Amino acid sequence: MIQSIYPIGIEGFNQFTHWLFFGKDGVITENDPEEQEKRLKYLDVVACAVILQNAVDIS
Numbered sequence: 633m634i635q636s637i638y639p640i641g642i643e644g645f646n647q648f649t650h651w652l653f654f655g656k657d658g659v660i661t662e663n664d665p666e667e668q669e670k671r672l673k674y675l676d677v678v679a680c681a682v683i684l685q686n687a688v689d690i691s
Contacts, residue, residue: 649679 650658653675660668 649675652679
């Protein structure tokens with residue numbers, strides 16, 4: 633049961649980060665793999681911060 637729910641949560645997070653991504657129409661223009669990974673990690677941090685702030689605002 634949990635395994636079937638897990639991918640849905642990940643897809644929801646990925647859709648949220650896609651919605652949150654700004655600049656260059658959501659395209660990473662760097663060809664350096666390390667720079668691409670760094671930008672994706674920063675995007676995850678921003679997304680988590682937005683989720684946390686929403687949780688704080690609700691409670």
